[in-house]
Amino acid sequence: MKLLLIDIDTLRPDHLGCYGYPRNTSPNIDGIAADGACFTDYYCSDAPCLPSRAAMFTGKFGIHTGVVGHGGTAADLRLEGAKRDFRDQCAAANLPAVLRNYGMYTASISTFPERHSAWWFNAGFQETHNLGKGGDEIAQEVTPVALKWLENNREREDWFLHVHYWDPHTQYRTPAEVGNPFEGQDSPALDWITPEIFKEHRKMAGFHSARDLTGLGEEVNPQCALRQLGHLDSLEDVRKNLDGYDCGIYNADLGVGQIIDKLKELGYYEDTAIIVTADHGEDMGELGRYSEHGCANDPVTRIPFIIKWPGGVRGGKKIGGLHYNLDLIPTLLELMGTEGIHFPYEWKMKEILGDNYQKILVKMMMNKYDGASFADSVLNGTEKGRDYLVMTCATHTVQRGVRFGDYLYIRTYHDGYCLFPEDMLFDLRKDPHETENLAEKMPEKLYEGAYLLEHWTTEQMKKNIVNSQIDPIWTVLAEGGPYHVKGKLPAYLHRLEDTGRAEAAELLKREYPAGQSPLKNLRFS
Secondary structure (H helix, E strand, O other): OEEEEEEEOOOOHHHOHHHOOOOOOOHHHHHHHHOOEEEOOEEOOEEOHHHHHHHHHHOOOHHHHOOOOOOOHHHOOOOOHHHOOOOOHHHHHOHHHHHHOOOOEEEEEOOHHHHOOOHHHHOOOOEEEOOOOOOOOOHHHHHHHHHHHHHHOOOOOOEEEEEEEOOOOOOOOOOHHHOOOOOOOOOHHHHOOOHHHHHHHHHOOOOOOOOOOOOOOOOOOHHHOOOOOOOOOOHHHHHHHHHHHHHHHHHHHHHHHHHHHHHHHHOOHHHEEEEEEOOOOOEEOHHHOEEEOOOOOHHHHEOOEEEEOOOOOOOOEEEOOEEEHHHHHHHHHHHHOOOOOOOOOHHHHHHHHOOOHHHHHHHHHHHHOOOOOOHHHHHHOOOOOEOEEEEEEOOOOEEEEEEEOOEEEEEEEEOOOOOOOOEEEEEOOOOOOOOOOOOOOOHHHHHHHHHHHHHHHHHHHHHHOOOOOOOHHHHHHHOOOOOOOOOOHHHHHHHHHHOOOHHHHHHHHHHOHHHEOOOOOOEOO
């Protein structure tokens, strides 16, 4: 079997044509969707980049792996300690390692492991390609490597290829020769940002606010100056910023199109399973954030999942049901079944477990993961899923979001200097851009979300208790707060005062007196 995983960084599903976006950002991805299906309520359990791929490739929540941040203790997988075998769990249970059991030759084209020093990500891959730019490479550099790999492996029967595009990730760097196919075009991503809303956004503080578009006042990379703005001064700037993001999606899609053309040229397309997904989405004005992915809200944690599976649903069917990205491994295990699977020391396993050892071992593997299979949805289009989801973000803020029914509840433990309230509640059906916090208007729904969060945390910590008694979000707080804002408050207070936001500066001084965390008893170094 051949399986292609196209992993596009920072990709919002509602900016793809197959999810209803009117701009023509993704004709090639839409073509894959037309030959398969789109899952509409698919979320990363942990955001952004490093925590999300840790969850997808291990099949486990960050509260179990320990990876919820981008720096400090919570950026590393927890050690297995005395229980560690000759090889660690990643060598046997990571996504590519599992696929190797089916006789698939595994390869990855990605700079993600080096960008985040996440070397465990390579576990199970027999071949890796690091372009050496740490995520700054564009599709025009990634695609030729993928095309060459496909040509070199044209005689290989079974393979898994992971291809990683970074183009939609800020700072925007689509080359000039691509142009701007969206110049002057309207977009639903702009309609909701009225002059009144934008005026309020200009007053806001925090990373990637309208006045701090590349962080907490950081400068724009000169290599990205063509499309990346440093601040938003007008609604026209909002449009330019959106165009930069959509051009990044369009540029990645051009690469996808070349790969699809190559598969068709080789005669492989029809029989190749193809998945298109992302690590996280992107705020484009939601919660006053632009071009960043630091909150546990819907635009950041909801991601595309497009799958063309031989024998599966076709015709671009939209499939509902709440699912996590960490459901991928169990889903693939069920889709691929036990036929053709082989395990290390197989003769010993057969001797111990009998002739049904393969079914028993696959079931044992499934039980190791936090994910749950949605294979039936892939094959038959059934809309099954969880009752609710919990998403963690601890890199720019420390938040957990709970998606239940039409609602999203967000609990903020550290606001990343954005002055978010402790509790937020949104009706995503009526208010998809999260403009009205219903926490005070709908206390019963607020309490329901808070209960679900507490219930989930308790259940996950029960599973943790043997290996760790610590929820890693508290590690992030104890080590000084989320990585991307840690230690930057003193300088940022001056920036707020210099840019006419003295009121926000005063509020932050009260919230973080003398360098303390909002928990008051935790002092930041």
